[in-house]
Amino acid sequence: MAGILTVLGVLAVLLATSSGVFALENGVARLPVLGYNTWNAYACNIDENLILETASLMQSLGLQDVGYTHVNLDDCWAEKNRTADGLLAPNAERFPSGFNNLTSQLHDMGFQAGIYEDSGWLTCAGYPGSYSNELLDATTFQNWGFDYLKYDNCYIPFDDVIRQGTYGKYQRMADAIAQLASSSGESPLIYSLCEWGWSQVWIWGTTVGNSWRVDGDIADNWDALANIINLATFITGYTNYYGRNDLDILEVGNGNMTYDENKSHFTAWALLKSPLLIGTNLSAASPDIIGILKNTEILAINQDPTVGMSISPFRWGINPDWTSNSSYPAQYWSGPSENGTVFMLLNTLDEPANMFFNLTESPWIRAGRQYSVRDLWTHTDNGTAVRNFTAAAVPPHGVVALLLQDAGDEPAGILPLCAVYYQCSSENGTSVDGS
Known part of the structure; x- marks a missing residue:
């Protein structure tokens, strides 16, 4: 069993009562994003056919009907080098039709499209990162028709190059997205921060991105879920409209959890108002697993239009x-x-x-x-x-x-007169215990 740490009461109260009002209210992602992410099921084994097949499955399985409207690529989509003009390029073998064709098909199917990049020199899998090319890359993503950007934190430049902390590195892309939206008149990209230093992200993520990761990559076992829930416990107050704690991709149905653990996983993620991005191979998912993902009463809490805060x-x-x-x-x-x-x-x-x-x-x-x-x-x-x-x-x-x-x-005549005894008394000062 992991070690137990009693958190200081002052810190606890501070975290619990934070209102989350400093979220990045940029007109997108007012509610948590619901959709699909390719990494957990496929890692680098992605191509345009897989993306479109996944979108079709989301339709045929009824997932789109209950609100899952994003299809997001993760790492490994790019060529290993930028073009002669310094542009990112989709891998020609796996995406021969190009991204404009892919995003157009997804949009025609009623989905929004997401892409992955990194704030460092390279992505975590070794493809070109966006450091020092933020505006160029944001413009490229918009020109390709993407609506969402997951932004990672690998291959960080040396201190004497970057001369700023993690906040500044992520702010560079936030500024680029805002500048692009202003100049183009189009909606800004949804900006999802994949930076898992939870002790700092909940402080500044609310002013930089629409969501921020609270821990490292999830695993499909109960211990991993319990650890993430425990971390999220102390920062629930930083979730509200336009900005929220991201508990990572849904591992529902990926093999190493019981049915009840899968239900707990989905329930916690949904009610804590995390983005819900399915990471399951949908072609192999059982009806029970699809049923968990399609629980409309749980999804309604996640997508509550009146209350944005987490449980x-x-x-x-x-x-x-x-x-x-x-x-x-x-x-x-x-x-x-x-x-x-x-x-x-x-x-x-x-x-x-x-x-x-x-x-x-x-x-x-x-x-x-x-x-x-x-x-x-x-x-x-x-x-x-x-x-x-x-x-x-x-x-x-x-x-x-x-x-x-x-x-x-409540019905009359219920005793004791107060459900909670402590300091409960009548107007004349008589306590419920008769003292």
Whole structure:
């Protein structure tokens, strides 16, 4: 088990209460991007046929219908050298028709198109990077018809060349994108920062990009998911409209997780308002996996047009509150939505568990009220909760996702007079314990 670190209360409060109002409100990516990214399933084995086949699968499987509208290339799309004019060029063997043809076909199918580049000399796979060519490359991407840019952080120039930190290196492309949008009159590229120094990205990512990675590359196992959720726990306040924590590509269905772990993975990513970019080989995905990805009630929270903030923990559960534990992250989460209060109960144990909470532990619940309970996975209305709720026998590494809606005053005559005893009293000062 990973080491346990108790986070300082002052820092915790600061992170929890940050409003995220400094997001890059540039007219694009007001809500998290939903779509597909090629890296996790195919790495460098990509070509134009694969991209178009994937787009067709997204249509035939109903993924486009529920909101997955981006198809994004990752690394390895380029020739190893720039042209004589200094331009990037698509690999002629794998993209013989060129990118204008590819993006036009994707647009005609109703998709937006994304591309990958790097802020250093080279991409992580060794193809030309964009350092010192930011405006030229942003213009090239726009001319090719791309709508989205994932921007990585490999092959960083020496200090005496760059003479700035990570912020400055990423700001160069942000400035180029803004300048291009101003001069062309076209919408700016969606700008996704793939820089995983979470201790700094949440500070400045909100003013540079539309999303920012919180950790290194994801792996398709529970330990990796638990670690990412744990890191995201302390920075939920930095997600809101136009800017959000990116928990990385969805590994749903890639082989090393149980069905319940896949559900937990998708639920956490969606309710924390991360971009949802599928990284699965869709041609091999089972109906159960497609069903997870198509849960419209969960997707509706991710794409909430009224509330942009993420869910946040209200109780850690296994560990004391504000404890960082990469194996056992916080278990009890909630947040507002346009239709009620959302709850995520995450069983981080290796065995089934009953999960109990008092409703008013969530800051979004009112005392003295009862709440209708909607299960976002069983798609059933499960009666009314009064004061507390118990989810019985939550599977190992499983999840419960609920939507609670105010259903009026709680029934009269319920004792004790306060669900939470501490400092509860009548007008004359009589406490609930009679003292």
